[in-house]
Structures are given as structure tokens and as C-alpha cells.
Amino acid sequence: MTSTASHQSVLDKPFVLDLFAGPGGLDVAGHALAIPSLGIEWDRSACLTRYAAGLDTLHADVSAVRRDSFESLPPEINVLAGGPPCQTYSVAGKGAGRKALDEVKKYIERLMAGDPDRAIDKDLKSLSDPRTALVLEPLRYAIQATRSQNRGRRPYDVIVLEQVPAVVGLWDHYEKVLEETGLPDGTRYEVVVDVLDTETYGVPQTRRRAVLIARRVGLGGPALPPPSHHAYEAKEWNRRSDDAALRVHRPPEAHQPTLCDGDTDEGGTPEIVERRTTDPDEKRPWVSMGEVLAARVGTHAGRATPFLVRSNYGSSGIPGRRGVRTDRQPAATVTGRISRFVVFEHLDEKVVREGARFSMNEAGMLQSFPPDYPWSGTAQAQQVGNAVPPLFGAHLLSAALGLPAPTPDLMRKPWQPATEEQRAKLRSHGCGAADTCTARCPRPEDQKSVPASE
Structure with missing residues (x-):
């Protein structure tokens, strides 16, 4: 349940596309807010968890979906969300992404200028860690939406992104180009960026995340979610x-x-x-x-x-x-x-x-x-650690859409897993078969290099 304050969503029917969806943190938030979502996730075990939870899922490479099957995505999607893998940016990792921040900013400029995807993909291969380039995917999806015949060349109305604090400089650059340059078709956004503490939103852990909330010009300027709890001091x-x-x-x-x-x-x-x-x-x-x-x-x-x-x-x-x-x-x-x-x-x-x-x-x-x-599946502890905290995600989505802030007990009720029939249906859609992965799913040997989002 959300608060009873009077609010009107900036969108009549929000529908979220969750990139790098992991085991479902942001989708669980959407479910609690009665907002439909579709998640794209690479990791097989994370997808098994999502199917078991009853979450609509594509077991696929985010980049491959954009290149090869973007037109098959539901045209009703009007909210783009995601937390690209952060291992190369995290202070706990080797830091390849931190060293490449300035270089990645140059790719952002090229994307906004309308450079061909093929040329950008060729140059991105020079990055020392291929995961570093995945932070560009939300922007590439936003651009692709303006080219899609299936969507009638309609841009996303709202964008919500979260990452480790080390990426706040990139989100700042996203903010600059989305507001000042605009997408190649001329679409501009109003954007807010900050680093937030999850315990100030009722999550029982101290965790800092760099967040970006953008609304298409004309929908009203976005605001960050107001803290509902004291900081841990x-x-x-x-x-x-x-x-x-x-x-x-x-x-x-x-x-x-x-x-x-x-x-x-x-x-x-x-x-x-x-x-x-x-x-x-x-x-x-x-x-x-x-x-x-x-x-x-x-x-x-x-x-x-x-x-x-x-x-x-x-x-x-x-x-x-x-x-x-x-x-x-x-x-x-x-x-x-x-x-x-x-x-x-x-x-x-x-x-x-x-x-x-x-x-x-x-x-x-x-x-x-x-x-x-x-x-479900293997590496469950990694799935848990990789996920967006659902209560924090609910605050982000509520702020992005102009909905009332969620109540602290939003996630306290036990989750009702999907039935076997529902799991089979979800997996048929996400993997191509009711009980197994198929040739269209990412290969297990490839997944070792690009694990689920952290």
C-alpha cells in the first residue's frame, strides 16, 4: 500500500522496461505499486528466481535485444529503468570503469550526435572490460525508442537509473546531454541526479546508490524521493x-x-x-x-x-x-x-x-x-546482493511518476510464488520453452564474463 495522500501519476498507464533486471528488485517494487513491468536479464539463475516469483521476463542479453529484437518489445512501454552492471565501477572491483569514465562520456556525446551503432560498437571493443560499455545501454534504448516503428517513433516518457556512487559522474553527464543536447530526434528531458542512502527510505541496511530520474519535457520537472527515515548516524x-x-x-x-x-x-x-x-x-x-x-x-x-x-x-x-x-x-x-x-x-x-x-x-x-x-537457481547470495532493494525502488518509481510515497510496511507481507503453470508460461515467453533454456538464451559460458547486475 502507498500513502493515502492525493496524487496523480504523470502517466495514465505506466509500463516499465527493466534493463539488467536481476532477480526482480525493481519489478517487485512495480508489482507493489500495481505498475506492470518487463525485465530483461542475462543470468539464468536470476531468471529462474523471476519465473518463480511470477515476474514477466526475457532471458536475454540487453544489448542483443536492442540490436535484434527491439521491435518485439511491447509498444505500451513508456518507462525505462535499469541498473547496469557496476563491477567495473565499484570500489570493490578492479576499477576499469572508473578509469574509463572520461572515455565513456565521449561515447555518450557520439550517441547523442547520432553516430551509427555499428561504428560505436566497433570502437567499444577497445574497452578493457566489456561490462563498462553496458552503462551506455539505457541511453541507447532511449535513442532506439525514437527510431522504432513499433512504438510509432515515440520516446520514453520517464527514465529511472541507479548505480554505485562511483557512477554519479556519468549520471551527471547523462543529465547534461538529456537536458541540453537532447536525443537525436530532438526529445529533451528534465533530470535530477544524486547519491541517496537506502536506510533513509526504510531499507534495513546502509547502502548508497547514485540515482537518475528524468521526465520528458512537458510532463513536469522530476524530484528525488523525499527521505522517510533518519540517516544512520x-x-x-x-x-x-x-x-x-x-x-x-x-x-x-x-x-x-x-x-x-x-x-x-x-x-x-x-x-x-x-x-x-x-x-x-x-x-x-x-x-x-x-x-x-x-x-x-x-x-x-x-x-x-x-x-x-x-x-x-x-x-x-x-x-x-x-x-x-x-x-x-x-x-x-x-x-x-x-x-x-x-x-x-x-x-x-x-x-x-x-x-x-x-x-x-x-x-x-x-x-x-x-x-x-x-x-532459485545457483549463486543465490549473489542474486540477493545484486538486486535493487525493492522498497528503495518503490520510492524511486513513486517519485519518478508523481505517485504518493510508499508506506514502510509495503514489503512486509509474504510473497506468493507463481504456480507451476504460471512458471511454465513465463519461461515459455522468456526462454522459448516451458522447462528449459533454448538456443536464443545466453550461453552459460558467456555469462561468466557478464554476470547479473550488482
Whole structure:
């Protein structure tokens, strides 16, 4: 459910094309907002999850669909969305994309000038990592829409993009050319770009994303979604050491961890602290792991609190220091390493219960997926980490379309998986057969080089 405030969508019948759709974060958001969508996804396992969830899907290469079968896409699509693979741009990767940012900007200029696709494709082969060029695909789709006979040469009305913060410079360049240069047919957009914190939209984890929202000129200027929750600010919490359940946890010096994001006392040792309860500007407090995981819902039996979580990656950019948070804090950024996080009971790293890792259901819930989302196939932890947090996606779509902001409990109801008949129908459409991939699907050996979006 969304809020009851009076709003009128900028579009009569929004229909989303989700590029690099992953396991369905943005499509789940659309489903919750009663907005139809079609996702294009390369990774076989992510598509299996999407079919199981009942999401309309094409198991295909985004670039190949644009080149070879764009005319077969539903002409009703009027919203373009996507999160291109970010591995080459991410600070966690080797950084080929960051080094190529200026070069990619030159390709943006060439696309807007109307350079032939064949010439651009030939030159893009010189990039050291082919995934770097995928950040151009949303723009190439926007241009292709103005050339499509199937759509009557009609441009997309709304564009919504999200990526890792390192790509904000490219989104800024997108903004410049969409507003000042316009597409080759003359279509111009009004655009907003920023880096947003997902916990300020009710997602129970700290995660930063560079977002772009564009509306075609004439539909009214877009706005970023207003934050609904407070940012995670450890230094502003009220410290409380007299509660036995919130005792300061000081493990032995030999393996002493530190809390993520600088959550330490002045001496550098971890301290359990109490959330701020004041609400001067009517924003809600950020959502903690315990708030999401403690209660029994659907098949989730509920996780006993208090608990402590040690992440698999370093704190403050130092790999040797594993970040630690308690159930009263939001999760650290959920990535494909979420299955390696260790969960300790009673705020004591010596007390580990059976099944100490997060289940995939719990990992999905920390991403704000509904409970019982049907994770399928292999590399499920990577699917979870790659996904757009659905609640965050719902805020983006609502802002882009002028809809009321979603309520915090939008994703709390257990997901109803597709029936076997529905799965078979979706896979027949997405893969070409009811129970298997076909020759038109990306080959597994090719998928190793371009995994699902992160």
C-alpha cells in the first residue's frame, strides 16, 4: 500500500522496461505499486528466481535485444529503468570503469550526435572490460525508442537509473546531454541526479546508490524521493550502558573487531549504543535488522534477539578489520558475501547458534524483499546482493511518476510464488520453452564474463 495522500501519476498507464533486471528488485517494487513491468536479464539463475516469483521476463542479453529484437518489445512501454552492471565501477572491483569514465562520456556525446551503432560498437571493443560499455545501454534504448516503428517513433516518457556512487559522474553527464543536447530526434528531458542512502527510505541496511530520474519535457520537472527515515548516524545515538541486554562488548585484543562506519567509542573499541528516539522533523527512525528479522512471518520463524553480526569484508576500507553490528543497527551493505556473515547470539562472539549464517530468506528481507521471496537457481547470495532493494525502488518509481510515497510496511507481507503453470508460461515467453533454456538464451559460458547486475 502507498500513502493515502492525493496524487496523480504523470502517466495514465505506466509500463516499465527493466534493463539488467536481476532477480526482480525493481519489478517487485512495480508489482507493489500495481505498475506492470518487463525485465530483461542475462543470468539464468536470476531468471529462474523471476519465473518463480511470477515476474514477466526475457532471458536475454540487453544489448542483443536492442540490436535484434527491439521491435518485439511491447509498444505500451513508456518507462525505462535499469541498473547496469557496476563491477567495473565499484570500489570493490578492479576499477576499469572508473578509469574509463572520461572515455565513456565521449561515447555518450557520439550517441547523442547520432553516430551509427555499428561504428560505436566497433570502437567499444577497445574497452578493457566489456561490462563498462553496458552503462551506455539505457541511453541507447532511449535513442532506439525514437527510431522504432513499433512504438510509432515515440520516446520514453520517464527514465529511472541507479548505480554505485562511483557512477554519479556519468549520471551527471547523462543529465547534461538529456537536458541540453537532447536525443537525436530532438526529445529533451528534465533530470535530477544524486547519491541517496537506502536506510533513509526504510531499507534495513546502509547502502548508497547514485540515482537518475528524468521526465520528458512537458510532463513536469522530476524530484528525488523525499527521505522517510533518519540517516544512520552512530555519533548521534544516545549511549546506554546500564541495560544488561546492551552491555558494551569488548572481545579479546587478538581478534577485536570494530563496528562498521566508524561505530566505535573514543578508545577504538566496539560499543553497543541505543538508537535515537526523538523525531524532530517527523521522519521515522531508520529500520534495524532486529525489527525486520525478530518477528515470525510467513515461513520465517523469527530470529532471537539480541544478536551480533560480523561481516565478511573489512571496515573503513581495511580488510583485516571485520565490521560488527548488532540487531539494533541496520545491516551493513548486503552484497554477494551476505552468506559469509556470521551471526552470534547474546552479543558475544563465542556464542554461535546452529545455522549462524543468514538464510537467503533473511538476506532478502534485509534487502527489503518480501518474506518468502522464492530465491532459485545457483549463486543465490549473489542474486540477493545484486538486486535493487525493492522498497528503495518503490520510492524511486513513486517519485519518478508523481505517485504518493510508499508506506514502510509495503514489503512486509509474504510473497506468493507463481504456480507451476504460471512458471511454465513465463519461461515459455522468456526462454522459448516451458522447462528449459533454448538456443536464443545466453550461453552459460558467456555469462561468466557478464554476470547479473550488482
